[in-house]
Amino acid sequence: MNKMSVLLIAYMLLACNGQSPASPVAPAAVDTSRLSNAANIAAIESEAALANGTFSFIVIGDNRSGDAIFSQLVQQMNDYAAAQSGAHKPRFVLHTGDIVPSGALSEWDNYAQLRAPLELPMVYVPGNHEMDSADGAANYQGLVGVGNWSFDFGSSRFIGLDDSSGSFSAESVAFLRQQLGLGGIVQAPPQHAFVLFHMPLAVGRWIVHSVKPESEGGRGGEVTAAITQGGVAAVFLGHLHLHDEMQIDGVPYIISGGGGAPLVTIPLFPFPEHGFLVVHVTPLEVSWEWVSLAQ
Numbered sequence: 001m002n003k004m005s006v007l008l009i010a011y012m013l014l015a016c017n018g019q020s021p022a023s024p025v026a027p028a029a030v031d032t033s034r035l036s037n038a039a040n041i042a043a044i045e046s047e048a049a050l051a052n053g054t055f056s057f058i059v060i061g062d063n064r065s066g067d068a069i070f071s072q073l074v075q076q077m078n079d080y081a082a083a084q085s086g087a088h089k090p091r092f093v094l095h096t097g098d099i100v101p102s103g104a105l106s107e108w109d110n111y112a113q114l115r116a117p118l119e120l121p122m123v124y125v126p127g128n129h130e131m132d133s134a135d136g137a138a139n140y141q142g143l144v145g146v147g148n149w150s151f152d153f154g155s156s157r158f159i160g161l162d163d164s165s166g167s168f169s170a171e172s173v174a175f176l177r178q179q180l181g182l183g184g185i186v187q188a189p190p191q192h193a194f195v196l197f198h199m200p201l202a203v204g205r206w207i208v209h210s211v212k213p214e215s216e217g218g219r220g221g222e223v224t225a226a227i228t229q230g231g232v233a234a235v236f237l238g239h240l241h242l243h244d245e246m247q248i249d250g251v252p253y254i255i256s257g258g259g260g261a262p263l264v265t266i267p268l269f270p271f272p273e274h275g276f277l278v279v280h281v282t283p284l285e286v287s288w289e290w291v292s293l294a295q
């Protein structure tokens, strides 16, 4: 018997003696690290806008419970970004909240897999659905981060606020005022300021699904006053599953809530569409376009 035959027989004995069964393989853990706002903001800030301060970004929201459509939109955002160049190439995505159905960890694992193909960094504000389960708030804080945040990009400031409870806290209002350079706090004013929160203000047709009115402590009036006083360029919202726009005290408030959840199709709202918003920024102008879900 030659050496090779001995080795072969030894291998067969080892393979058949049952003493070394393959241990069960644990399912691979889902990588949720790309959900972190801090990590995404660091990725955004590591890039520079074009020298003249022009850039573009995407706003999407309310994908929860609409996985198939959201997956299509993720691909469509990738395709949109790949087809653009220069100032029109989106650099990041802002998410206006209602990311998962109720905030359970298993839902975040599912969402992380849906989000994984998206090539751009994405930063979130919390929606009410993230807080629906008992540990929803803790899960959001652990995976995504705090509800109020800001970062600067290309001489613009982006400010996220938490109104997921249906009202703004006094701390959120103070944070907004501070970030806008109001209230005696001296800081270099940004070229443009953009504000992001989930529930629209209780104004006009939006009152059917909005933050609480002033009489119930919603603090929307304080937020609106700061936004107007601070010269905010645009405000981005979700909660209503559609695209809509309204001017409040001369500031455009834009709902981008067409990320996948069932559309709101009542006659009050003219644009019940799935899709996302693309915003273009130059030193002198801010403009935007709605991109509908490709059929």
Ligand SMILES: [Zn+2]
Pocket: 097, 098, 127, 128, 129, 198, 238, 239, 240
């Ligand atoms: Zn909502």
